[in-house]
Structure formats: C-alpha cells, structure tokens
Amino acid sequence: MAIMWKTRIGxxxxxxxxxxxxxxxxASEPKLHEGKTVLGQTFAxxxxxxxxxxxxxxxxxxxxxxxxSIKPGEVKNAMDALRDVIERRINTFGVSEPIVQIxxxxxxxxxxxxRLLVELPGITDVKMAVDMIxxxxxxxxxxxxxxxxLDAYNKAVEKFNxxxxxxxxxxxxxxxxxxxxxxxxxxGRFLERAVLEFDQTTREPIVSIVFNKQGSDMFAxxxxxxxxxxxxxxxxxxxxxxxxxxxxxxxxxxxxxxAQITGKFTAQEAKTLVGRxxxxxxxxxxxxxxxxxxxxxxxxxxxxxxxxxAGVWGLVIVAAFLVLWYRLPGLVSVVALAIYxxxxxxxxxxxxxxxxxxxxxxxxxxxxxxxxANILIFERTKEELRKGxxxxxxxxxxxxxxxxxxxxxxxxxxxxxxxxxxFGTSLIKGFALVFGLGVIVSMFTAISVSRTLLxxxxxxGHGAVVRTxxxxxxxxxx
Amino acid sequence: xxxxxxxxxxxIISIITIALxxxxxxxxxxxxxxxxxxxxxxEVSYDKRPDIETLxxxxxxxxxxxxxxxxxxxxxxxxxxxxxxEVDRQNLTSTLAFKDLKMEEKKFSSIGPTVGAELRVKAWYxxxxxxxxxxxxxxxxxxxxxxxxxxxxxxxxxxxTLLHDIIVPAGVFVWLGKEVDTLFIVALLSIMGVSVHxxxxxxxxxxxxxxxxISSDFATxxxxxxxxxxxxxxxxxxxxxxxxxxxxxFGPASTKDFSLILWIGIGIGTYSSVFIASPLLVxxxxxxxxx
Numbered sequence: 045m046a047i048m049w050k051t052r053i054g055x056x057x058x059x060x061x062x063x064x065x066x067x068x069x070x071a072s073e074p075k076l077h078e079g080k081t082v083l084g085q086t087f088a089x090x091x092x093x094x095x096x097x098x099x100x101x102x103x104x105x106x107x108x109x110x111x112x113s114i115k116p117g118e119v120k121n122a123m124d125a126l127r128d129v130i131e132r133r134i135n136t137f138g139v140s141e142p143i144v145q146i147x148x149x150x151x152x153x154x155x156x157x158x159r160l161l162v163e164l165p166g167i168t169d170v171k172m173a174v175d176m177i178x179x180x181x182x183x184x185x186x187x188x189x190x191x192x193x194l195d196a197y198n199k200a201v202e203k204f205n206x207x208x209x210x211x212x213x214x215x216x217x218x219x220x221x222x223x224x225x226x227x228x229x230x231x232g233r234f235l236e237r238a239v240l241e242f243d244q245t246t247r248e249p250i251v252s253i254v255f256n257k258q259g260s261d262m263f264a265x266x267x268x269x270x271x272x273x274x275x276x277x278x279x280x281x282x283x284x285x286x287x288x289x290x291x292x293x294x295x296x297x298x299x300x301x302x303a304q305i306t307g308k309f310t311a312q313e314a315k316t317l318v319g320r321x322x323x324x325x326x327x328x329x330x331x332x333x334x335x336x337x338x339x340x341x342x343x344x345x346x347x348x349x350x351x352x353x354a355g356v357w358g359l360v361i362v363a364a365f366l367v368l369w370y371r372l373p374g375l376v377s378v379v380a381l382a383i384y385x386x387x388x389x390x391x392x393x394x395x396x397x398x399x400x401x402x403x404x405x406x407x408x409x410x411x412x413x414x415x416x417a418n419i420l421i422f423e424r425t426k427e428e429l430r431k432g433x434x435x436x437x438x439x440x441x442x443x444x445x446x447x448x449x450x451x452x453x454x455x456x457x458x459x460x461x462x463x464x465x466x467f468g469t470s471l472i473k474g475f476a477l478v479f480g481l482g483v484i485v486s487m488f489t490a491i492s493v494s495r496t497l498l499x500x501x502x503x504x505g506h507g508a509v510v511r512t513x514x515x516x517x518x519x520x521x522x
Numbered sequence: 523x524x525x526x527x528x529x530x531x532x533x534i535i536s537i538i539t540i541a542l543x544x545x546x547x548x549x550x551x552x553x554x555x556x557x558x559x560x561x562x563x564x565e566v567s568y569d570k571r572p573d574i575e576t577l578x579x580x581x582x583x584x585x586x587x588x589x590x591x592x593x594x595x596x597x598x599x600x601x602x603x604x605x606x607x608e609v610d611r612q613n614l615t616s617t618l619a620f621k622d623l624k625m626e627e628k629k630f631s632s633i634g635p636t637v638g639a640e641l642r643v644k645a646w647y648x649x650x651x652x653x654x655x656x657x658x659x660x661x662x663x664x665x666x667x668x669x670x671x672x673x674x675x676x677x678x679x680x681x682x683t684l685l686h687d688i689i690v691p692a693g694v695f696v697w698l699g700k701e702v703d704t705l706f707i708v709a710l711l712s713i714m715g716v717s718v719h720x721x722x723x724x725x726x727x728x729x730x731x732x733x734x735x736i737s738s739d740f741a742t743x744x745x746x747x748x749x750x751x752x753x754x755x756x757x758x759x760x761x762x763x764x765x766x767x768x769x770x771x772f773g774p775a776s777t778k779d780f781s782l783i784l785w786i787g788i789g790i791g792t793y794s795s796v797f798i799a800s801p802l803l804v805x806x807x808x809x810x811x812x813x
Contacts, residue, residue, distance in 0.1 A: 170611065343629060
C-alpha cells in the first residue's frame with residue numbers, strides 16, 4: 045500500500061506542477077487578459093512569446109554581402125563587423141527586438157555566399173527600412189593620375205570650357221569622364237573611428253579620422269608615394285557626389301594612421317558626417333538586397349488568432365475523441381495532453397522559440413502525434429486485460445510492451461526533425477524545432493505522466509466496473 | 523487476415539494511384555511558388571476592388587507585363603510577378619493605388635532567383651537524407667531480426683512505402699493545381715516522418731511476434747500483427763487527421779494548403795503501412811522461400 049500512496053503523491057505533484065506552469069503562462073501574457081501593453085514588470089512577464097514576422101507583422105530583408113575583395117580568413121570578422129554596423133543603424137531607429145543574423149549559404153550546394161538576414165517587427169514601410177539600412181557612407185581615397193593622363197584630362201577640361209564659352213555643342217570625352225583621380229585600395233572600410241574637431245585658429249570644423257592597423261599602413265604608403273600631389277577624399281561618389289569633399293596636397297608621408305578632412309562644411313554637417321562614418325563604414329564591398337517580405341500588422345494578428353483558435357479546437361476535439369473512445373484512460377491521457385501543452389508553451393517561452401504560422405502548425409500536428417503513444421499503450425493494456433490480468437499488471441505490461449514501438453517510431457521522427465532543421469530557412473527551422481521538441485516532450489508525458497496517473501487510480505482486479513471503464517469504443521471487454 | 527490474403531488488390535490500387543500521380547506530375551508539372559523559382563507576390567486590400575481589366579491595363583502600362591492577377595477574399599487582390607527591386611516595388615504599389623480608392627498593402631515578398639534555385643537543390647537533399655536516415659535507422663533497429671527475412675529488407679520496404687506516401691499527395695497537389703512552396707516540402711518531409719512512425723509500429727509488432735513464435739507461417743504472423751495494431755493505426759491517424767482538419771478550417775490562411783497535403787499524406791501513410799508495407803514483407807518472404 046505504501047507504494048500506492050507514493051504513486052498518488054507523485055500524481056498529485058505532477059498535477060500541481062502542471063497547473064503551476066499553466067498559471068505561469070497565463071500570468072506571463074497579461075496582454076491577453078488585462079490589456080496591458082507595458083511588459084516586463086513581474087518575473088513571469090519577462091518571458092513573453094516571441095512571435096515571428098508573419099504573426100506580428102513587419103519587414104524581413106535578406107542581403108547578400110559582396111566579400112570578393114576580402115581575404116577568405118577575414119570574411120568572418122568582416123561579417124561580424126557588418127552585423128554590428130547594421131545593428132547600430134537599426135538601433136538608432138528604435139525598432140523593438142530587431143533580428144540581424146549572418147547566414148552562410150552554400151558550401152554543399154554551391155559557392156559559399158555570405159548573407160545578412162534582417163527582421164524588423166512592427167515596421168511595414170519597406171522603403172524606410174531599406175533606406176535605414178542602406179544609408180552607407182562610402183568614403184574613398186583617390187590619388188592623382190599619372191602625368192600623361194593628368195595632362196590629357198586638363199586639356200580635355202580646357203577644351204570643354206572653351207567649347208562652352210564659344211557655344212559649341214558639348215562633348216564629354218573619355219578623359220573628362222575618367223576625372224583627374226584614380227581609385228586606391230584605401231577606403232572607409234579601414235576606418236577605426238572619426239572624431240569632430242575644430243581648427244585652433246579659424247574655428248572651422250575638422251573631421252579627424254583614425255585608420256585601423258591595415259589602413260594606417262596603406263595610408264602611410266599612399267602618402268609616401270604621393271608627396272606634393274593631391275589626394276582626393278570622396279564621400280558617396282557613386283551616389284551623386286561627383287566632387288571630392290576634400291583634396292589636400294600631401295606635404296610629407298603621414299605615419300601613425302591619422303588624417304584630417306577639412307572641407308567646406310558647417311559644424312552640423314561635420315557632426316552628421318562623423319556620426320555616419322562611425323556607425324557606417326561598411327566592412328564589406330557591397331550589400332545587395334536579395335529578397336524582401338512584408339506582412340501588415342493586422343494580417344499578422346489575424347493569422348495569430350486563427351492559429352490559436354485552431355489549436356484550441358484541435359485540443360477540444362482530440363480530448364472529446366479520447367474520452368469517448370478510451371473512457372477512463374482516455375481522460376487520463378487528456379490530462380497528460382494538457383500537461384504536454386503547458387510544458388511545450390513554457391519551453392517556447394524559456395528557450396525563446398520564435399513562433400510562426402508554420403511553428404504553430406507543427407505544434408498542432410505534434411498534439412495529434414503526442415496522443416499516439418497513449419493510444420499504443422491503451423491498446424496494449426486492453427490486450428493484457430483481455431488475457432485476464434488485473435488492472436495494474438495490465439497497465440504495467442501495456443507500458444512495457446508498447447515502449448519499443450514508441451521508442452523506435454519517435455527516433456525516426458527525431459531524425460526527420462533534425463534534417464528539417466538543417467534544411468531550414470527560418471520558416472522551416474521554427475517548424476522543425478517545435479516538431480522535434482514535441483516528439484521528445486510527448487515521450488516524457490506519455491510515459492511518465494500517463495503512467496503515474498493511471499497507477500494512482502483507485503482500481504484493481506478485473507471486475508465489471510474496471511471492464512467498463514477500461515474498455516473502449518463500442519466494444520465491451522470480456 | 524484479409525489484408526494479407528487479398529494483398530494483390532491493394533497492390534493494384536496503389537500502383538494505379540502512383541501511375542496517376544506520375545501522369546499528373548508529368549503532364550501538368552509542378553507549379554513552383556516564388557520561393558522556388560524567384561519572383562514577387564503582393565497582396566493589397568481595397569475599399570472597393572477594381573475589376574481585372576482595370577488592373578491588367580494599369581499593370582501593363584507600368585511595365586509589369588505578364589503579371590498574374592488573382593482575386594482573394596472580398597476586397598483583396600494578389601499579384602504575382604518577377605522578382606522586384608525596392609524601386610520596382612514602389613512603382614508597383616503606386617500603380618496599384620488608384621485615384622478615389624483606398625488601398626492598403628497587406629503583404630509583399632520578393633525572392634531572387636538564386637535563392638529559389640538554392641532552395642530547390644536543398645529540398646532534394648533533405649528528402650534524400652531523410653530517406654537514407656530512416657533506412658539506416660530501421661536496418662539498425664531491426665538488426666536482431668534476420669529470420670525469415672533480413673533487417674535491411676524492412677528498411678527497403680519502409681523506403682518503398684515512404685516514396686508511395688509522398689508521390690501520391692504530390693500528385694494530388696499537382697492535379698489540384700496548388701502551388702509548390704517551401705511549406706509543401708516541409709509537409710512532404712513530415713509525412714515521411716509520420717508514415718514511418720506507422721510502419722515501425724506494425725513492424726515492431728511483427729518483430730515481437732516472430733520472437734514469441736506465435737505461428738510457424740510468416741504470412742499468418744504478419745496477419746495477426748496487423749490485426750493487433752489495426753485499431754491503434756486507425757485511431758492515431760484519426761486524431762492526427764482531426765487536428766489537421768481543425769488547422770485547415772480554423773487555422774491561418776498561410777497553412778491551409780499545408781494542412782491539406784498533410785491530411786492527404788497521413789491518410790495515405792496509414793493506408794500504406796497497413797495495406798502495403800506488411801503484405802510486401804509477405805511477398806518478399808514468399809519469393810525467398812521459392813528460390
């Protein structure tokens with residue numbers, strides 16, 4: 045009898061823990077029942093459900109980073125730096141919980157490509173989002189062309205001006221188009237930081253830039269080679285600023301990796317430039333927008349409600365089926381299923397699983413699958429009862445014999461979930477994670493929760509009451 | 523058990539459905555969604571929806587020739603076109619914003635063709651990997667069973683039923699003209715997971731009954747194992763199909779097709795694990811003993 049009471053205390057504990065987790069989930073979503081909008085005040089509120097973009101509404105952007113000029117060994121660092129830069133830009137914008145992720149694509153299926161995934165919940169204006177991310181100040185350092193080329197350019201300029209004065213049709217020659225400067229390898233990527241300073245005497249704003257180690261060496265080299273020549277500093281040359289912001293003449297080689305840009309800018313302009321340079325120098329060559337997705341907030345909310353209701357109805361229908369068909373054990377498995385649901389919901393919260401429509405579908409599917417283990421056990425238990433065993437023996441045998449099929453079938457499901465997770469784009473990863481977690485948790489609830497609860501029931505022997513309660517469907521146990 | 527006895531009928535039914543599925547796939551072809559071939563899809567909502575001609579003319583003049591227009595819901599319009607850049611997208615929304623009409627952009631996605639191609643390759647890898655993983659696992663799990671047929675044959679038969687279970691729903695989907703997207707692949711992979719679940723439960727019972735030597739005849743053993751697991755197979759599939767039905771009727775629009783194909787696939791999967799997989803074991807055993 046002592047064992048009996050131990051089991052009953054265990055069963056009671058399981059029920060209390062289940063109810064506790066259920067209450068925790070309820071308390072952690074005050075949005076739903078109190079209409080609160082400010083969260084994070086109580087402990088429970090620190091764990092809200094994380095909703096994917098398709099449920100919360102927002103923008104998803106996938107960029108491809110051009111890393112062709114970066115050495116293979118340094119690509120990872122460059123991508124990390126890129127992520128930080130983009131995060132900083134987004135943060136100045138005040139988006140709540142943005143996601144900026146590096147995705148390395150390919151390897152098996154083609155050449156490796158570096159991608160950046162950006163998710164902005166709550167933002168639906170794609171243009172604003174793209175502008176926000178794409179505002180790349182591109183700083184370039186260019187040097188004078190060779191003597192001959194420069195002469196050709198100057199001649200072209202003279203000819204152009206003469207033509208203009210004479211009123212002749214204007215022709216832009218190749219020399220003119222090429223400009224007086226030629227690109228160097230030095231650009232904003234090698235910037236460590238920029239500082240706003242003011243000239244001691246003229247009080248004019250100066251933008252001081254400090255290069256990183258590699259940039260310092262390159263800058264030293266560049267200035268050494270171009271003493272008494274002009275170095276032109278361009279900002280956003282390709283974006284409609286064809287003139288250099290500054291074109292100082294180099295007096296002597298500059299070691300130490302510091303340079304100053306004095307231009308015709310106001311204090312305010314200089315300040316903005318410093319800000320942009322600091323948050324902005326992209327550590328990769330180029331970012332291309334590969335794909336865009338937006339979902340409006342009402343559409344997301346609608347999908348979320350639909351998912352929740354489908355889950356509720358699914359649970360109700362499965363519960364009804366289990367109780368009607370399997371009677372008392374059915375009722376027990378409904379309790380086990382309820383505990384399964386609250387454990388899964390709590391795991392979503394603590395593990396920070398991002399819920400998407402596909403994830404919810406996976407969860408609803410897993411509720412159906414979770415019942416499978418129970419059904420296997422009940423069918424086996426019934427067989428044992430038919431053989432004339434008492435209830436407890438039958439249940440024990442039923443569990444023991446159903447175990448191998450539960451184990452083997454669930455392992456194959458886990459294999460599928462793992463491969464799905466690997467296959468995953470973010471959409472599928474969510475589904476696979478929920479599905480895989482579901483399989484593991486359902487094994488636990490079916491085996492431990494259902495088992496403890498069934499053993500705690502006050503029935504024994506093989507009487508008429510037992511035969512009715514443990515029977516199923518339209519059949520009566522003999 | 524009647525299933526083992528009349529197995530030829532079930533084999534013929536399956537061969538015909540597979541042939542029809544292949545016919546549907548060969549003649550109609552997969553209708554690849556934008557995530558597989560690249561392209562854009564936009565969904566907008568109007569207070570008063572303009573008719574198709576107005577939309578077509580507006581789109582054609584703005585340079586979106588060949589865009590496919592689809593009416594959705596009461597006041598929504600869905601337009602599919604090539605992959606669009608951000609500038610193109612703004613152009614498209616302004617084209618769709620007619621004077622005097624209130625227009626709201628509900629959803630937009632644009633996927634570049636390279637992403638699509640890559641996903642297609644990955645989908646194939648995933649399907650092949652799942653099949654391989656399952657065959658190896660089953661050969662391992664049934665390694666102690668070698669009489670009367672060896673364990674890797676259980677694996678091979680499971681693979682055959684797996685293929686059966688994804689070819690038929692794929693055929694039905696193509697026949698219905700539904701779009702094949704990422705979720706479709708997820709559904710196929712999940713069907714494989716569930717289908718193998720069913721098959722393993724039956725095989726596990728056969729494994730146990732072989733150990734218990736309930737009959738000297740293999741066909742009888744398989745038949746009895748089937749009878750013992752029959753209720754379970756039906757009831758489990760029934761619960762899963764019930765929840766999928768709620769997902770189909772109440773769930774989000776984006777997972778409707780997903781729940782439909784899963785529903786079909788799980789139905790087929792249960793059918794094949796009972797009516798195809800185990801009778802196939804008997805056929806293999808008969809071939810072996812003849813030789």
